Amino acid sequence: MPAYVYTCKDCGKDFTVFITIKEYEAGPKIKCDYCGSDHIERKITRFFAVTSKKS
Numbered sequence: 001m002p003a004y005v006y007t008c009k010d011c012g013k014d015f016t017v018f019i020t021i022k023e024y025e026a027g028p029k030i031k032c033d034y035c036g037s038d039h040i041e042r043k044i045t046r047f048f049a050v051t052s053k054k055s
């Protein structure tokens with residue numbers, strides 16, 4: 001699942017949203033994790049493999 005990183009223009013914090021591409025294309029209403037503002041801007045997304053499963 002891709003991670004979309006947003007910056008909140010109100011509180012200046014970054015937060016990551018995990019949604020599918022389909023959900024993203026549907027225009028989800030994403031709000032700031034910290035202050036709930038929808039005055040946000042998407043940052044460049046980095047895809048990274050989740051390889052944390054070390055058994």
Ligand SMILES: [Zn+2]
Binds near residue numbers: 012013033
């Ligand atoms: Zn905020």
